Amino acid sequence: MPHLNLESFKPLTFPAQCGDVEFLFQADYKNQSGGALIATRYKGREFFLVHKKTENKELLKSDKVTRPSPNFLVKHALLAYAECSGSRILDSNVDNAPENTHLKTHDALKSIPFFVENFPRGREVRIEIGFGSARHLLHQAAANPEVLFIGLEIHKPSIEQALKQIVIQKLSNIMVLDYDARLFLEFVPSNIVGKIYVHFPVPWDKKPHRRVISEAFLKESDRVLSVGGTLELRTDSENYYRFALETFSSPAKSRFDVRKNQEIAIVSKYEDRWKKMEKNIYDVTFTCEDESPEPDIIGDFSFSSDPIDFSVIDRIKKETYKREWGFLHVERTFSIGEDGSMLRLSMGSFDRPESTYVIIQNATARYYPTTPVPSSANLKAHILLNELIHG
Ligand SMILES: C[S@@+](CC[C@H](N)C(=O)[O-])C[C@H]1O[C@@H](n2cnc3c(N)ncnc32)[C@H](O)[C@@H]1O
Incomplete structure (x- = not known):
């Protein structure tokens, strides 16, 4: 730093x-x-x-x-x-040192507001979750130049490695994002995704709630997939495979296929390793059968215009408000001049909490410098904050 x-x-x-x-x-x-x-x-x-x-x-x-x-x-x-x-x-x-203009060549690296503000439309989208060494992502992008690939990863060195390869291979149809896949789908419009690849996800045997695949993830996948589009899990973990079978079977109308030791065109680093160890590899593929409506947007980040009583700020400081959708935590309070206050908040989903500031001045409140990402958990945390600061 x-x-x-x-x-x-x-x-x-x-x-x-x-x-x-x-x-x-x-x-x-x-x-x-x-x-x-x-x-x-x-x-x-x-x-x-x-x-x-x-x-x-x-x-x-x-x-x-x-x-x-x-x-x-x-x-x-x-x-x-x-x-x-x-x-x-x-x-x-x-x-x-002057600005390193070389960094600007990484046009493929996007941040979440890019997708929130104007999700790219007009061509098929495929999403790869946890692309790791990016072998599969790069291979697919080169083989399908008309498709836009969005690669999600939370491991920064893997992201850097992928960005280098995207430049070397001159691929213009990949966007890379450092974001938790469990939350990303919320920002994807309905019915536009052809394929979602989840290849060799971390099995999280001891903390299954951290797995990428879950009932909520399947529901969001079904919404964003176009009719005939697929969610493809490939794993060497028998536990994960069984867990996915159970999850994919729970919606009554769900259609999915299961394969064992199926060869695919490109073998990832993980797959290489498991093959050498002669482990079984399972594919569980869910197919979307129906069109979905666009999701409801549940509000924005504006505050009520009722004047704020300053004594409220001291009452709510340093508390954690836990709810089933996530939480709101006031981490620290600041003063701005004689009559202003500022709060540092941590809020939203337990999986990807967001930190932000709120300035309270002239009896009104606003986020600074930008509003949070409009995830449903952040919007709910905002509603709670608005209620708290207005007593
Ligand atoms: C076991 S590696 C597999 C990598 C690659 N798919 C392959 O087959 O070689 C799992 C990858 O998923 C990433 N990952 C784990 N949880 C994730 C999440 N919630 N969102 C996005 N990526 C995630 C990890 O950083 C890791 O690179």
Whole structure:
């Protein structure tokens, strides 16, 4: 994480323009001496820098929740703050290198708002979940140039490896996303997916609730698949295979096929390993038979316009509200000037909690710098927050 160790931290008068970086306001930690978040705008992105004072250190660093990518944005903002405020740098891990334009070649890497705002339409979509070494994803994309492939992975080195190969093989029909597959399908329109591949998922024998396949996942797969589209599980785990059979059999009308040791065109790294060990490999393929309606959207992230009583903020701080859809947790409170407050929240699904900030100023509330991803769990957490802060 980029950071500067300062001789002393010198405050700015806000708003401040420091070259091409703007510093907008400061939010001070409540109930803790020495610490603040500094709202920063650079190249159209807003994020916080964090000032932390410890016994013998004055640190200026990036904020985990709002940290923009690439890292260059934070590094440049850190140096701009130090220079503009006249804070002397004792040491740092921040170089003065110019922006690495090479990173821009990774057009294939997308973030969840890309899909939320404007899901790509107009051609068949296939989704591969947990693509690992990406052998299968790359092979399929090369063999089916008219199809758009979306690869989901939560292991960053696998993502980087796939991105390199996409550039080397000049493939323009793959989008890669670092997101939990169990939550992604919520953002996919109905009836547009031809295939969902789940090849050699982690078996999670001791924590089956973490498995990608579940009743809820099957239901969402059925919704996003076009008629005749398939959800394909391939696994070496007999436990997972049996679990999938049970899950796929539970909707009364469900149609699925089972195969054992079926050869496919491309063998993944995992499959290679299991084959050498002479393990059985199972395919369970679910086929979608009916069209589905578009999902209902259950609201937005606006707050009620009723004035907020400030004493409520202190009452709700640092509590965790657990519900069957997920949770809402107020992690920390901040003050902004004389009459503003800010909350850092963790919210939404237990599988992929989201952290965000809410500013309460002039008796109204707003998320900062952006609203959360509109997953159903986040929207429900928002409804709860709105009720709490309005007493
Ligand atoms: C056992 S590996 C299999 C990789 C690849 N499919 C293959 O056949 O070689 C499982 C992969 O799924 C990824 N994964 C696990 N849970 C996931 C989730 N919830 N969403 C997306 N990817 C996930 C892991 O990071 C890992 O790379």
